[in-house]
Amino acid sequence: MVELNNINVIFNRGTILENPVLKGVSLLVEQGQFLTVIGSNGAGKSTLLGAVTGETPIIQGNVVLNGLDVTKQEVHQRARQCARVFQDPLAGTCAELSIEENMALAYMRGKKRGWASALSSQRRKIFQERISILGLGLEDRLGDSIGLLSGGQRQAVSLVMATLAGSKILLLDEHTAALDPRMAMFVIELTKTLVSEFQLTVIMVTHSMKDALACGDRTVMMHQGEIVLDVSGEQRANLQVTDLLDMFSHVKGEELSDDGLLLN
Numbered sequence: 052m053v054e055l056n057n058i059n060v061i062f063n064r065g066t067i068l069e070n071p072v073l074k075g076v077s078l079l080v081e082q083g084q085f086l087t088v089i090g091s092n093g094a095g096k097s098t099l100l101g102a103v104t105g106e107t108p109i110i111q112g113n114v115v116l117n118g119l120d121v122t123k124q125e126v127h128q129r130a131r132q133c134a135r136v137f138q139d140p141l142a143g144t145c146a147e148l149s150i151e152e153n154m155a156l157a158y159m160r161g162k163k164r165g166w167a168s169a170l171s172s173q174r175r176k177i178f179q180e181r182i183s184i185l186g187l188g189l190e191d192r193l194g195d196s197i198g199l200l201s202g203g204q205r206q207a208v209s210l211v212m213a214t215l216a217g218s219k220i221l222l223l224d225e226h227t228a229a230l231d232p233r234m235a236m237f238v239i240e241l242t243k244t245l246v247s248e249f250q251l252t253v254i255m256v257t258h259s260m261k262d263a264l265a266c267g268d269r270t271v272m273m274h275q276g277e278i279v280l281d282v283s284g285e286q287r288a289n290l291q292v293t294d295l296l297d298m299f300s301h302v303k304g305e306e307l308s309d310d311g312l313l314l315n
Protein backbone atom coordinates (compact mmCIF):
# COMPACT_ATOMS: atom_id res chain seq x y z
CA MET A 52 0.00 0.00 0.00
CA VAL A 53 1.20 3.49 -0.84
CA GLU A 54 -0.28 6.48 0.90
CA LEU A 55 0.72 10.04 0.11
CA ASN A 56 -0.83 12.74 2.24
CA ASN A 57 -0.79 16.37 1.18
CA ILE A 58 2.66 16.19 -0.44
CA ASN A 59 4.31 19.44 -1.44
CA VAL A 60 7.55 19.59 -3.40
CA ILE A 61 9.19 22.86 -4.38
CA PHE A 62 12.45 22.82 -6.33
CA ASN A 63 14.90 25.72 -6.01
CA ARG A 64 12.90 27.13 -3.16
CA GLY A 65 13.56 30.74 -2.28
CA THR A 66 15.34 31.44 -5.57
CA ILE A 67 14.24 33.06 -8.78
CA LEU A 68 13.91 29.53 -10.21
CA GLU A 69 11.45 28.42 -7.50
CA ASN A 70 9.24 25.72 -8.96
CA PRO A 71 6.32 24.19 -7.04
CA VAL A 72 6.10 20.73 -8.62
CA LEU A 73 3.73 18.84 -6.32
CA LYS A 74 0.93 20.91 -4.81
CA GLY A 75 -0.70 19.12 -1.91
CA VAL A 76 -0.96 15.74 -3.63
CA SER A 77 -2.82 13.03 -1.75
CA LEU A 78 -3.11 9.52 -3.11
CA LEU A 79 -3.95 6.13 -1.65
CA VAL A 80 -2.94 3.09 -3.66
CA GLU A 81 -4.36 0.04 -1.94
CA GLN A 82 -2.45 -3.19 -1.46
CA GLY A 83 -2.35 -5.06 -4.77
CA GLN A 84 -3.70 -2.16 -6.80
CA PHE A 85 -2.07 -1.37 -10.16
CA LEU A 86 -2.23 2.36 -10.80
CA THR A 87 -1.19 3.99 -14.05
CA VAL A 88 -0.19 7.67 -14.10
CA ILE A 89 -0.37 9.88 -17.16
CA GLY A 90 0.12 13.59 -17.64
CA SER A 91 1.80 16.25 -19.70
CA ASN A 92 5.55 16.89 -19.63
CA GLY A 93 6.67 18.37 -16.33
CA ALA A 94 3.37 17.51 -14.62
CA GLY A 95 5.26 16.02 -11.67
CA LYS A 96 4.90 12.28 -12.38
CA SER A 97 8.53 11.29 -11.77
CA THR A 98 8.65 13.65 -8.82
CA LEU A 99 5.70 11.78 -7.35
CA LEU A 100 7.62 8.49 -7.60
CA GLY A 101 10.65 10.22 -6.06
CA ALA A 102 8.50 11.28 -3.12
CA VAL A 103 7.60 7.63 -2.56
CA THR A 104 11.20 6.37 -2.71
CA GLY A 105 12.62 9.32 -0.76
CA GLU A 106 14.76 10.50 -3.69
CA THR A 107 12.76 13.74 -3.86
CA PRO A 108 12.80 15.86 -0.70
CA ILE A 109 9.31 16.91 0.28
CA ILE A 110 8.62 20.10 2.19
CA GLN A 111 5.24 19.06 3.51
CA GLY A 112 3.14 15.96 3.89
CA ASN A 113 3.80 12.37 4.78
CA VAL A 114 4.46 9.08 3.02
CA VAL A 115 3.16 5.76 4.31
CA LEU A 116 4.31 2.46 2.77
CA ASN A 117 2.52 -0.73 3.77
CA GLY A 118 1.17 0.96 6.87
CA LEU A 119 4.53 2.36 7.99
CA ASP A 120 5.18 6.11 8.01
CA VAL A 121 8.49 6.42 6.14
CA THR A 122 8.49 10.20 5.72
CA LYS A 123 11.65 10.59 7.74
CA GLN A 124 13.37 7.51 6.31
CA GLU A 125 16.29 7.76 3.89
CA VAL A 126 16.17 6.22 0.39
CA HIS A 127 18.13 3.11 1.42
CA GLN A 128 15.77 2.46 4.33
CA ARG A 129 12.73 2.61 2.06
CA ALA A 130 14.44 0.37 -0.52
CA ARG A 131 13.27 -2.66 1.40
CA GLN A 132 9.67 -1.67 0.73
CA CYS A 133 9.76 -0.44 -2.85
CA ALA A 134 11.65 -0.94 -6.09
CA ARG A 135 11.83 1.48 -9.01
CA VAL A 136 12.53 0.80 -12.69
CA PHE A 137 13.58 3.79 -14.78
CA GLN A 138 13.09 4.73 -18.42
CA ASP A 139 16.77 4.26 -19.26
CA PRO A 140 17.66 0.53 -19.34
CA LEU A 141 21.20 1.53 -18.33
CA ALA A 142 20.03 3.32 -15.18
CA GLY A 143 19.11 0.31 -13.09
CA THR A 144 21.98 -2.03 -13.94
CA CYS A 145 25.78 -1.93 -13.86
CA ALA A 146 27.32 -2.70 -17.29
CA GLU A 147 30.65 -3.88 -15.87
CA LEU A 148 29.05 -6.57 -13.71
CA SER A 149 27.64 -9.90 -14.84
CA ILE A 150 23.92 -10.63 -14.99
CA GLU A 151 24.29 -12.72 -11.84
CA GLU A 152 26.16 -9.98 -9.97
CA ASN A 153 23.53 -7.43 -10.96
CA MET A 154 20.84 -9.80 -9.73
CA ALA A 155 22.76 -10.36 -6.50
CA LEU A 156 22.89 -6.60 -5.90
CA ALA A 157 19.16 -6.37 -6.52
CA TYR A 158 18.55 -9.32 -4.23
CA MET A 159 20.44 -7.57 -1.43
CA ARG A 160 18.63 -4.24 -1.82
CA GLY A 161 17.66 -2.99 1.62
CA LYS A 162 19.29 -5.97 3.33
CA LYS A 163 22.29 -5.89 5.65
CA ARG A 164 23.66 -9.32 4.80
CA GLY A 165 26.91 -9.72 2.92
CA TRP A 166 27.69 -10.19 -0.74
CA ALA A 167 28.73 -13.83 -0.30
CA SER A 168 25.26 -14.92 0.81
CA ALA A 169 23.77 -13.30 -2.27
CA LEU A 170 26.06 -15.27 -4.57
CA SER A 171 25.62 -18.73 -3.10
CA SER A 172 24.73 -21.64 -5.37
CA GLN A 173 21.26 -21.72 -3.88
CA ARG A 174 20.75 -18.10 -4.88
CA ARG A 175 22.05 -18.86 -8.36
CA LYS A 176 19.26 -21.39 -8.71
CA ILE A 177 16.71 -18.77 -7.71
CA PHE A 178 18.19 -16.29 -10.17
CA GLN A 179 18.09 -18.89 -12.94
CA GLU A 180 14.51 -19.71 -12.16
CA ARG A 181 13.43 -16.09 -12.08
CA ILE A 182 15.23 -15.05 -15.25
CA SER A 183 13.92 -18.04 -17.17
CA ILE A 184 10.48 -16.36 -17.03
CA LEU A 185 11.79 -14.08 -19.78
CA GLY A 186 12.17 -16.94 -22.24
CA LEU A 187 15.36 -15.35 -23.57
CA GLY A 188 17.75 -18.13 -22.53
CA LEU A 189 19.52 -15.82 -20.09
CA GLU A 190 19.45 -18.47 -17.36
CA ASP A 191 22.40 -20.05 -19.18
CA ARG A 192 24.25 -16.76 -19.49
CA LEU A 193 24.31 -15.54 -15.89
CA GLY A 194 28.08 -15.06 -16.07
CA ASP A 195 27.87 -12.74 -19.09
CA SER A 196 28.37 -9.04 -18.61
CA ILE A 197 24.97 -7.35 -18.51
CA GLY A 198 26.43 -4.73 -20.85
CA LEU A 199 26.25 -7.32 -23.65
CA LEU A 200 22.45 -7.36 -23.57
CA SER A 201 20.25 -5.21 -25.78
CA GLY A 202 18.38 -2.31 -24.17
CA GLY A 203 15.14 -4.27 -24.19
CA GLN A 204 16.71 -7.40 -22.70
CA ARG A 205 18.36 -5.28 -20.05
CA GLN A 206 15.09 -3.59 -19.17
CA ALA A 207 13.40 -6.98 -18.89
CA VAL A 208 16.17 -8.12 -16.53
CA SER A 209 15.77 -4.86 -14.55
CA LEU A 210 12.12 -5.70 -14.08
CA VAL A 211 12.92 -9.20 -12.81
CA MET A 212 15.59 -7.67 -10.55
CA ALA A 213 12.98 -5.32 -9.09
CA THR A 214 11.09 -8.34 -7.76
CA LEU A 215 14.10 -10.10 -6.20
CA ALA A 216 14.38 -8.35 -2.84
CA GLY A 217 10.81 -9.19 -1.94
CA SER A 218 9.50 -5.62 -1.83
CA LYS A 219 5.80 -5.46 -2.53
CA ILE A 220 5.71 -2.00 -4.11
CA LEU A 221 6.85 -1.53 -7.70
CA LEU A 222 7.36 1.92 -9.20
CA LEU A 223 7.69 2.06 -12.98
CA ASP A 224 8.92 5.32 -14.46
CA GLU A 225 8.13 5.20 -18.18
CA HIS A 226 9.99 1.89 -18.21
CA THR A 227 9.07 1.06 -21.82
CA ALA A 228 9.54 4.53 -23.33
CA ALA A 229 13.06 3.88 -24.63
CA LEU A 230 12.23 0.52 -26.24
CA ASP A 231 11.17 -0.38 -29.75
CA PRO A 232 7.43 -1.23 -30.04
CA ARG A 233 7.95 -5.00 -30.05
CA MET A 234 10.18 -4.96 -26.98
CA ALA A 235 7.93 -2.43 -25.26
CA MET A 236 5.00 -4.83 -25.70
CA PHE A 237 7.12 -7.70 -24.36
CA VAL A 238 8.09 -5.69 -21.27
CA ILE A 239 4.47 -4.62 -20.69
CA GLU A 240 3.34 -8.27 -20.80
CA LEU A 241 6.21 -9.23 -18.50
CA THR A 242 5.15 -6.45 -16.13
CA LYS A 243 1.62 -7.84 -15.95
CA THR A 244 2.94 -11.37 -15.33
CA LEU A 245 5.30 -10.33 -12.52
CA VAL A 246 2.74 -8.05 -10.88
CA SER A 247 0.20 -10.83 -10.79
CA GLU A 248 2.69 -13.52 -9.68
CA PHE A 249 4.12 -11.49 -6.80
CA GLN A 250 0.89 -9.61 -6.03
CA LEU A 251 2.59 -6.26 -6.21
CA THR A 252 1.22 -2.80 -5.58
CA VAL A 253 2.17 -0.78 -8.66
CA ILE A 254 2.46 2.83 -9.74
CA MET A 255 3.30 2.95 -13.44
CA VAL A 256 4.06 6.28 -15.10
CA THR A 257 3.54 6.18 -18.84
CA HIS A 258 3.16 8.49 -21.81
CA SER A 259 1.20 5.84 -23.65
CA MET A 260 -2.51 6.47 -23.12
CA LYS A 261 -3.14 3.01 -24.56
CA ASP A 262 -0.94 1.29 -21.95
CA ALA A 263 -2.39 3.51 -19.24
CA LEU A 264 -5.82 2.06 -19.93
CA ALA A 265 -4.72 -1.47 -20.87
CA CYS A 266 -2.66 -2.06 -17.73
CA GLY A 267 -3.80 -2.16 -14.15
CA ASP A 268 -7.10 -1.18 -12.59
CA ARG A 269 -6.92 2.55 -11.97
CA THR A 270 -5.60 5.59 -13.82
CA VAL A 271 -4.79 9.06 -12.57
CA MET A 272 -3.89 12.05 -14.67
CA MET A 273 -1.56 14.73 -13.37
CA HIS A 274 -1.30 18.30 -14.54
CA GLN A 275 0.89 21.04 -13.11
CA GLY A 276 1.57 19.24 -9.86
CA GLU A 277 -1.96 18.13 -9.14
CA ILE A 278 -4.07 15.02 -9.72
CA VAL A 279 -6.81 16.22 -12.02
CA LEU A 280 -8.45 12.92 -12.83
CA ASP A 281 -8.81 9.59 -11.03
CA VAL A 282 -10.73 6.77 -12.72
CA SER A 283 -11.26 3.10 -11.92
CA GLY A 284 -13.88 0.36 -12.14
CA GLU A 285 -16.60 0.51 -14.71
CA GLN A 286 -15.94 4.14 -15.54
CA ARG A 287 -12.38 3.25 -16.57
CA ALA A 288 -13.32 0.01 -18.31
CA ASN A 289 -15.51 1.95 -20.71
CA LEU A 290 -12.91 4.61 -21.46
CA GLN A 291 -11.16 5.12 -24.78
CA VAL A 292 -8.02 7.19 -25.26
CA THR A 293 -10.09 9.95 -26.83
CA ASP A 294 -12.41 9.98 -23.80
CA LEU A 295 -9.40 10.50 -21.55
CA LEU A 296 -8.38 13.52 -23.59
CA ASP A 297 -11.89 14.93 -23.44
CA MET A 298 -11.98 14.44 -19.68
CA PHE A 299 -8.68 16.22 -19.35
CA SER A 300 -9.97 19.20 -21.29
CA HIS A 301 -13.11 19.22 -19.18
CA VAL A 302 -11.29 19.06 -15.84
CA LYS A 303 -8.75 21.71 -16.73
CA GLY A 304 -10.95 23.79 -18.95
CA GLU A 305 -8.31 23.89 -21.63
CA GLU A 306 -7.17 22.04 -24.72
CA LEU A 307 -4.38 19.51 -24.26
CA SER A 308 -1.61 19.64 -26.82
CA ASP A 309 -0.70 16.32 -28.39
CA ASP A 310 3.02 16.70 -27.74
CA GLY A 311 2.52 16.14 -24.04
CA LEU A 312 0.58 12.91 -24.23
CA LEU A 313 1.07 10.20 -26.79
CA LEU A 314 -2.08 8.91 -28.31
CA ASN A 315 -0.74 5.46 -29.14
Ligand SMILES: Nc1ncnc2c1ncn2[C@@H]1O[C@H](COP(=O)(O)OP(=O)(O)OP(=O)(O)O)[C@@H](O)[C@H]1O
Binds near residue numbers: 098099
Ligand atom coordinates in the same frame (compact mmCIF):
# COMPACT_ATOMS: atom_id res chain seq x y z
N1 LIG B 1 15.99 17.74 -9.15
C1 LIG B 1 15.30 18.75 -9.71
N2 LIG B 1 15.67 20.03 -9.51
C2 LIG B 1 14.96 21.03 -10.04
N3 LIG B 1 13.84 20.88 -10.80
C3 LIG B 1 13.44 19.61 -11.04
C4 LIG B 1 14.15 18.48 -10.51
N4 LIG B 1 13.51 17.36 -10.90
C5 LIG B 1 12.46 17.76 -11.65
N5 LIG B 1 12.42 19.12 -11.73
C6 LIG B 1 11.39 19.90 -12.42
O1 LIG B 1 10.15 19.53 -11.87
C7 LIG B 1 9.13 19.53 -12.87
C8 LIG B 1 8.43 18.18 -12.89
O2 LIG B 1 9.36 17.20 -13.31
P1 LIG B 1 8.97 15.66 -13.42
O3 LIG B 1 10.18 14.95 -13.92
O4 LIG B 1 8.37 15.20 -12.15
O5 LIG B 1 7.83 15.72 -14.52
P2 LIG B 1 7.17 14.53 -15.33
O6 LIG B 1 5.70 14.69 -15.20
O7 LIG B 1 7.75 13.22 -14.92
O8 LIG B 1 7.58 14.93 -16.81
P3 LIG B 1 8.03 14.06 -18.08
O9 LIG B 1 6.80 13.40 -18.57
O10 LIG B 1 8.53 15.09 -19.00
O11 LIG B 1 9.08 13.10 -17.63
C9 LIG B 1 9.82 19.89 -14.17
O12 LIG B 1 9.64 21.28 -14.38
C10 LIG B 1 11.28 19.59 -13.90
O13 LIG B 1 12.12 20.43 -14.65
